[in-house]
Amino acid sequence: MGRKLVAGVTPGRGGQLFDDAVPVFDSVGEAVDATQANVSLIFVPPPFAADAIAESVDAGIPLVACITEGIPVHDMVGLYRYVKANPVRLIGPNCPGMINPGARCKVGIMPGNIHMPGRVGVVSRSGTLTYEAVGQLTGQDIGQSSCVGIGGDPIIGSSFVDILRLYNDDPDTDLVTFIGEIGGNMEQEAAEFIGSSEFTKPVCSLIVGATAPTGKRMGHAGAIITGESATAESKIRALERAGSRIIPTPADIGDTVAQALSEIGLRV
Secondary structure (H helix, E strand, O other): OOOEEEOOEOOOOOOOEOOOOEEEOOOHHHHHHHHOOOEEEEOOOHHHHHHHHHHHHHOOOOEEEEOOOOOOHHHHHHHHHHHHOOOOEEEOOOOOEEEEOOOOEEEEOOOHHHOOEEEEEEEEOOHHHHHHHHHHHHHOOOOEEEEEEOOOOOOOOOOHHHHHHHHHHOOOOOEEEEEEEOOOOHHHHHHHHHOOOOOOOOEEEEEEOOOOOOOOOOOOOOOOOOOHHHOHHHHHHHHHHOOOEEOOOHHHHHHHHHHHHHHOOOOO
């Protein structure tokens, strides 16, 4: 059908139309050709989300964030291989997206008003705990370089290590706030990377789910204890051995980060 224009309605003005129409395209490829778009944000329902991500990859978009929760695992297995075989970074699915407060750039569903520019990076499996961390940091006048929610589904496009590597290379990030949870072994992989000579920045880590029962899914589809390595205790031990400062509870995020910054001379 080609390019279409959609007009919105202005509330409280008797149904007057906006002055500027919003361009709508029949395909991601057409949108890229017309606008040179370089980011795709996916809200498509679970049965169709994998195809939507693949369409963005096919259109040559280098960064894709998928908010959708519960994409069938069978769909994600094949899609994961396809994404990794192409020059694209996928954040999510089941994530809040990412934000860079200093650049005033938000790609996701997080409340932008709680963020402030600064030099602490935040990476988390939990969207809600990302907001909690940011709220506490901002409340202590600790700004954020960028914040990334990697997603809570069993198969996601970018791991903790992927994002930690970016923070390690980012000259605008001095410290990383790391928020993990039960299920899987991504936190142990992150701990190994944090403890390696390749990673050079301080980390404050919170692992939630210490009281979760074995075998019961808690919130995220990926948050389920299926073995010793999936427990909160195992993840905390691994991060402690790697030299990360452990945040005792979600209520202690701001205080722990403030203390860490003070001790390394980055906060008076």
